Amino acid sequence: MSDTEIRDDRAAGRLEAIGGGEVLGHIEYFVLASPERALVPVHTIVEPAHEGKGIAGSLARELYRTAQREGKVVAPLCPYVIKWAERHPEEAPQADPELQRAAKAWLVSHPGRF
Numbered sequence: 697m698s699d700t701e702i703r704d705d706r707a708a709g710r711l712e713a714i715g716g717g718e719v720l721g722h723i724e725y726f727v728l729a730s731p732e733r734a735l736v737p738v739h740t741i742v743e744p745a746h747e748g749k750g751i752a753g754s755l756a757r758e759l760y761r762t763a764q765r766e767g768k769v770v771a772p773l774c775p776y777v778i779k780w781a782e783r784h785p786e787e788a789p790q791a792d793p794e795l796q797r798a799a800k801a802w803l804v805s806h807p808g809r810f
Contacts, residue, residue: 699715699716700713700714700720700751700754701713701715702714702754702755702758704758704762706727709724709725709726709727710722710723710724710725711723711737711755711758711759711762713742713751713754713755715746719743720742720743720746720749720751721740721741721742721743721746721751721752721755722740722741722755723737723739723740723741723755723756723759723774724737724738724739724741724810725737725738725759726738726802726803726810727768728771728795728798728799728802730798732768732769732795733766733767733768733769734763734768734769734770734771734791734795734799735759735762735763735769735770735771736770736771736772736773736799736802736803737756737759737770737772737773737774737777738773738774738803738810739774739810740752740755740756740774740776740777752776752780753780756777756780756781756784756788757780757784757787759777760781760787760788769789769791769792770788770789770791771791771792771795771796771798771799772791773796773799773800773803
């Protein structure tokens with residue numbers, strides 16, 4: 697992971713791990729504007745040749761750091777990010793249940809997005 701760069705492509709809603717000129721993995725997310733500003737990860741994908749190298753964990757960690765820098769919270773819907781957050785409560789504050797419901801409602805109302 698030391699030669700891997702994490703890049704936030706906000707316009708595409710992707711946090712990408714780049715190494716050797718290729719995308720090794722990514723988290724797909726959206727920004728929820730209401731009831732509060734939140735990053736909502738929906739899917740975490742690591743290319744099969746790069747699984748087991750800590751890429752998904754690095755992406756999850758950077759997503760929480762990005763949210764913190766921007767004064768946002770993370771409302772995870774992605775099963776991987778949910779599990780990662782449970783294992784790292786010191787880095788991943790738990791989202792308010794109301795915010796989780798709002799994130800799920802947004803996702804349901806935008807079925808073609810993910």
